[in-house]
Amino acid sequence: MTTVSRHRGSTGTTVWTRCICGSLQTRVRDGAATVVCARSRPVGHTAATA
Numbered sequence: 001m002t003t004v005s006r007h008r009g010s011t012g013t014t015v016w017t018r019c020i021c022g023s024l025q026t027r028v029r030d031g032a033a034t035v036v037c038a039r040s041r042p043v044g045h046t047a048a049t050a
Contacts, residue, residue, distance in 0.1 A: 001017045
């Protein structure tokens with residue numbers, strides 16, 4: 001995992017990371033806890049169709 005950017009805010013630190021599979025994640029660190037708030041699909045993964 002590679003850190004893309006890091007920003008301090010009122011709720012903690014928002015960290016954008018990129019996984020080796022290519023997915024982008026948004027994580028919020030508040031004290032000792034880290035929560036994954038959003039995650040994209042891996043590179044090359046197609047969206048489901050109805």
